Amino acid sequence: MNTIKVYYLDSASSFLKELIGNRLRDYLQGEKVPFLYEKATIGALKRSPRFQYVFKNHLPEDEEFIIVLLALIPHLLPDFFTEIIADFLQEGGELPEFGGIKGNHHRGIIPTGETALFVLSGKDLEKRSRMAQLLSSDSWLVKNNILSLEPVPETEPRCSGRLVLNEEASEYLLTGKISRPKFSLEFGAEFLATEQSWDDLVLNPHTVNQIREIEIWLRHNQTLLNDWGMKNKLKPGYRALFHGPPGTGKTMTAMLIGKYTQREVYRVDLSKIVSKYVGETEKNLSKIFDKGQNKDWILFFDEADAIFGKRTNVKDAHDKYANQEVAYLLQKIEQYTGLVILASNLKSNIDEAFTRRIHTIIYFPKPTPEERVQIWKRTFPAQVKFEPDLDLEEISLNYELTGANIVNVVHKVCLELLSRNTVMLSNELLIENIKKEYLKEGKMI
Template structure:
């Protein structure tokens, strides 16, 4: 963050404290032309058409991260005798030794004791405000019996990174964030699926491209459900995860795979907490959420026999509620459609079957995965595609082993014999008849 912007909020605080302390120091309210600045903070201000009071509140929330001792030092400067100044607000942290600004601090800097101005500025903490809608800034919880406005100004960590350091790092898989970013080096043209499957996947892409236009330009918001829920089902290795990854890459959206083992907790209430943290993070991020092996939580339910069953059903209901209200794309994947409770499937806009690749698809997959340097005219990929039923994931394993074998044997290209030997090895590994 530029020093000029930091100085802007510092001067705004100084201006207000000079008035409160009765100092004869001449300080004018600062000015800064955000439209002429190219920092990420200024870009955000201009893009979202923020007003002065909103800018000041945001900058106050950033101040402890860029100038930890400023608020403590400036209060000491104008109130050297340690005079209590409740109008300024602020609290001490557990480890942080400076003053953390609160909602009271924000209202004081923005409006002083102007009642009408304070009532206007306090709207920055409403649920209808952009700060809440985009999960940018919020008020921390105040102790019971104390004014809500005395809660800390809490700026989302991603916006701290953006405004202070100029970029946002991707969240990492952890207990607090039970999801991992799916990435692939492959491109959309590398995806090989049966035609009817690919057509259904393309229908989802149509929604991703045109849904916002439908909602905003044709007054459909509120008339149709937000977001899009789709189920992928098919045997392991047929491309469900790869398709989700490529859909994100193709549309320039991050895809996060939910680790249900981290989400589901044996402690009552913890599952809902874990899910809330995840969906709150995903809200307004335009992420694709991918629930792999979804039957672990959406499997067929049994009758309620004990308290454990009761809370398990509550967890599923809570997850369904969050999925239905999510405004983006949610993909649930399962090996078998029959594993998913029918009560859940009716909530999907699309259910897509990923079948094992046919002869044509297998021929294309062999051609894509075998490196050109290992190709030869003697290699009969069409016959191999006809005779050996394998999935895309199996083909990757087979090609890797076959190429390593060729290199070990000092062979320049793959032979039918080497490739078939690798296929037979893969069959044995899978417990199939050779």
């Protein structure tokens, strides 16, 4: 808390209070106070670790930084602007030139674009015009998703919109951390993590080699782009397609890639993303891609066929909008700078336009009998002992199960052993539960 107090409550508020006070003395009292500020103070603030994190290690112009401070200060001191204006308007009255609005819950003044123009430019129309460019849609602050102007009705001046500091930026400046987004209707992606390791996952050797290519990209791509000068020659991001039968390790692989490359993995829930309403699917997807951009998130689209499937011939308006969604996805995926993994049971279900843009296509086959033996042995806890007539090699040869099937069987068997107060597993009990797993999936033995 001491660091926050020094950087923000003291330095930032004192700096802004003096700056705004000088502007109001000039504007209301005719005192020709030069628009000067302590360069050392603003320089130290701009270079502080938290601001540098928010600014992505970029050093903003002084005016850009002041706009960010104006947007931040109500989060720290709700009465900040009210008190300053009250000192100059002791008999009451309004100051529309200052801008600002009242919120639904916040009882102080919330700064608007007009507030920024007033503080930075006063009555200087030429300078106001230049400062307005710092709030335009193609400005550095807006393009880097640090700050924006809240949209207003077309009939009202654009700069009367509220200064909106990015939610993650304000949280980091206040607390020094960024919370993971919560899985909800507003954010249809779920954080994935695992306690398991690569030793717990048994995969085909060819599959393992291809996965290694992804890890190599994650570890060395920034060096290739920046230090080796390939930034202007290569498109950002990496796209992979995992395909194969259910239960063969596609999701677990995505989680382990994230774990061992120190990246967060988010599984996109297509049931929350895809909407029957025109434009809603694109809007929902945009939230996820925009949040993940520049965070090194791994975006994992399970059952990707639902949204990355083949486009249809346009027969009606529904087909037209469905194809537009696919085109939008193509654009967002190509712009995403991190790793996108599409998972599908069948490679042939994915639209060719996507497969052409995919860097690597990895097949996850059902495990061989030899691989099934390894999975059985690695899945059973050390407490379980096998009766002499139980032969895991024979079980693996006779019953074609995926890794997920085997985990399910082991889970049921272990619970059964605990209920019987024993650790000895018989051949009969294991086969009985294997048959249940077959029946569950509608298969005959």
